[in-house]
Amino acid sequence: MTFRERAATALRDTHLQEALTIATTRFIDLRRRAFGEFPEGDALRDRAREIKEATLQRLDHWVERLVERVEARGGRVHYASGAAEAREIVVDIARRAGARMAVKTKSMATEEVELNDALERAGIAPVETDLGEYIIQLAHEKPSHIIAPAIHKTKGQVAELFARELGRQVAADPEALTRIAREELREKFLKADVGITGANFAVAETGTIVLVTNEGNGRMATSLPRVHIALMGVEKVIPSMTDLMVFLAILARSATGQKLSAYTTLIQGPRRPGELEGPDELHLVLLDNGRIRQLAGPLRGALDCLRCGACLNVCPVYRQIGGHAYGYTYPGPIGILLTAMLHGEGAVKELAHASSLCGACADACPVRIDIPRMLIDLRGAGVSARTAPPAERLVFRTLARILRSPALYRLSIRLGRLAQRPFVRDGALPSLPLPFRAWTSTRDLPPVAARTFSERWAELEREAAPPPTGPR
């Protein structure tokens, strides 16, 4: 299926439409309110961007520092250049721990490397403990939003799913549904040998792994199992705790409109002698997977991303079609850039056009990533690499010639007037053949005017010539 077909399918899914409208509208309102009550927000967003840029300038330095500090606190650091290597590293650690079950917190990095399949193949049962992730794991689906993985489901659908998969009848009430998930998960936390998390940040100067969650599952997964493995994109390193405060101030506000998420978990090394809680082993897996190359690449701006999901919520395209239609791990405007980063520019030749370039994404982005500009650049890359369809290139090259030549421009208008004649109905064009059918299948088109503005100018000039008569 092409992207266009997947999108059209999503548009016909009434449950999806209902769920998306409710959730994204709510996210938008919450975010707007949060920043409305936070006058320093804009300055902090600028500061956050500066920190990100400065850190990426010296990423090697900050990664070295992070590795050194995590190891000094007794953790182990691994480096995965790609998805396959990341899977191997995590599976290997889990195997050596003799794990049969791994509890997981919400992590887009583990989705990106498709870790769950690898764990299952190795005989280790992955159990998602974030409510949204738990829902989609039960449904054998993939997340459709960066922070709200089950955003595409209505509460009624979740109740049906719980009845079918867990054999538990429950009302379509978020509180009751959450209670069920809690009960089901509690026992898994106690049984799991390994806890697998992502990381929202890692602080280089202190070797601190930072998890931002709302359900407390992050604490459980990093304190109950014997082994904690955190998988993190290498760009998520930040220099200091002071920097962390800047990011925390804008992350939850952008994501859910909260001042802070309910839990901010700071992890420094495994359990030390005398401590009651914490794992015996702590592993941090740093993931490259196309990121490092972009330090000097056209998608560098996307390395600033905090994965807050704000750009998805405000995107008119995402709000209509949801995340699955994009076809890759990361949906929405930022997802198109990340897909190009992970899978190459060829992967987004359709997706690069899945934007009206309205700019709402860049406006909502806490670190002001200029997503529309990078989408235009990706479109341009498709033109240069000749991956854009030949018919399209012909259309645009012809258009360019017409727009460069007033004579051709005038001729085209005259031809347009002739060609439209049989189709004009009541001063509009309600139905046209290809290639205009894409427009007129749902909208009327205005006809080429009987006289263009340019053609009326001589007359308008004469109007101005006699002495001014004032308003008539």
Place this chain on the structure above:
Amino acid sequence: MVTCLGDVFFPETGVRIVRLLRRLGVHVDFPRGQTCCGLPLFNSGYRAEAAAVAARTAALLRDAEHVVVPSGSCAWMVKHEYPGLLAGDAGRAARDLAARTYELSQFLVSVVGRTRFRSAIRGRLTYHDSCHLLRGLGESRAPRAILGDLEGARLVELPGADECCGFGGSFSVRLPEVSTAILDAKLARVEATGADCVVACDAGCLMQMAGGLRRRGSRVRAAHLADVIEDGA
């Protein structure tokens, strides 16, 4: 500058603008040979082609004291993208041109210094922020100042006025289903305001919204800012 869509599809709006500006004491010139600002090429990734079109459009506008553009997106193209698109002397000239270029509502409010006009239509109006004018040029006040002061009409705020109408240039024909779904959401909100007319400052949005309104047989019409100002003619 009349813009390609303004020239070909909405010449009457251009004529109204000329008459309005003259009535306000502005000497209006129209350099011949205008085609397009190049935005459709630019947005689809045809940068070199867009630069070639930009170069000739910029050259045509070289001698103007002020350049008035009736579309936010085209004004944005000239102000924001021409300087980066054109190199050397042309680039320097483009920076100068950018500083002299105004979208119509901006020109009326900040150069002419006037917001009070008589309304050309009676009833309720609502305003749609076109994306490039709002987020590209940061302009949301000038059109509202004019519409709010309009004698004979009443401005009602459109919920989600800042949300895209789904036009997006080639987006509207590459992904017509998505474009229309976005449009439908917009038009439902427009109709819910009870307004008789939705006003915008961008020919692209107007083509999209008017096309959708006509198709659904709505009693609401879509109009350019200049269409609702009594031009005195």
